[in-house]
Amino acid sequence: MARVLRPVGGRVWVKGRVAPLLAMGAGFHMELSGRENVFLNGTMLGYSEKHMRERLPSIVAFAELEDFIDAPMRTYSSGMVARLGFAVATDQMPDVLIVDEALSVGDSAFQIKSMNRIREFQKNGATTLYVSHGMGEIERTCDRAAWLDHGQLRFVGTPTDAVDLYLNRKKADT
Numbered sequence: 001m002a003r004v005l006r007p008v009g010g011r012v013w014v015k016g017r018v019a020p021l022l023a024m025g026a027g028f029h030m031e032l033s034g035r036e037n038v039f040l041n042g043t044m045l046g047y048s049e050k051h052m053r054e055r056l057p058s059i060v061a062f063a064e065l066e067d068f069i070d071a072p073m074r075t076y077s078s079g080m081v082a083r084l085g086f087a088v089a090t091d092q093m094p095d096v097l098i099v100d101e102a103l104s105v106g107d108s109a110f111q112i113k114s115m116n117r118i119r120e121f122q123k124n125g126a127t128t129l130y131v132s133h134g135m136g137e138i139e140r141t142c143d144r145a146a147w148l149d150h151g152q153l154r155f156v157g158t159p160t161d162a163v164d165l166y167l168n169r170k171k172a173d174t
Contacts, residue, residue, distance in 0.1 A: 001014055001018060001020075001096070001098060001129065002018060002020035002098050003018065003020075004020065014096060015095065016094070016095025016096055017046070017092075017094045017095050017096070018094060018095070018096045018097075018098065019045065019089040019090060019092075019094035019096070019097050019098070020089065020098040020100075021085060021086060021089050021090075021097070021098060021099045021100065027040070027041050027044050027085075028040070028041065028073055028081065028084075028085065029073070030072065030073045030074040031072055031073075031074060032072065032073060033069065033070045033071060033072055033073065034060075034063075034065055034068060034069040034070070034071065034073055034076065034080075034084055035056070035060075035069045035070055037073055037084065038052060038056055038059055038060075038069075038084070038088055039052050041085070041089075042055070042088060045088070045089065055091050055092070058091060059084075059087045059088055059091050060087070062083075062086075062087040062090075062091070062113075062117075063080075063083040063084045063086070063087035064083060064110070065080060065083065065084060068080065079107060079110070082110075083110055086110075086114050090114075090117055090118075090121070093121050093124060093126055094121070094126055095126060095127065096126065096127045096128075096129065097118065097121055097126055097127070097128045097129070098128075098129045098131075099118065099128065099129070099130045099131065099132075100131040101131060101132055101133070115140075115141070118130075118141065119141075128141070128142075130142055135163045135166070135167065138159050138162070138163060139159045139163055142159045143159075144156065144157065144158070144159070145157065145158065145159040145162035145163070146162065147162045147165060147166050149169075154166075154169075
């Protein structure tokens, strides 16, 4: 769905603009500055240089990196990289937002800020594919949940039911 890898089987149809938040730092070049990486990442998301120039101030402000945006990304903490990646991917509301364990990095204030942005997108009609081992996050964020176990679909339904089944299975395995 993120168009990062070719599927080895099955099919996925994606309609609209997809904003993938996969591994933090994916798509960034650590020797380039944060500013240069905003343009690089924006290009990979399909935006023009002009569009990224216009959006740069809001991206930097959301990431709270005004004092560091021109430093090489190799000097950034993992939280700073996460903030910049999230800010670039979510500066414009996507049709589909893919979040794969991406918010587990960073301080709690930024995690709350990010979740608020995700919820705002959801309220406005964006589809969110949220991958997490955080059971509480799944219950708070999702309307439906799927439990995958070693590549096999075990359950699709309410987040509460998915979490209960997952936790009971894990207890039975120990």
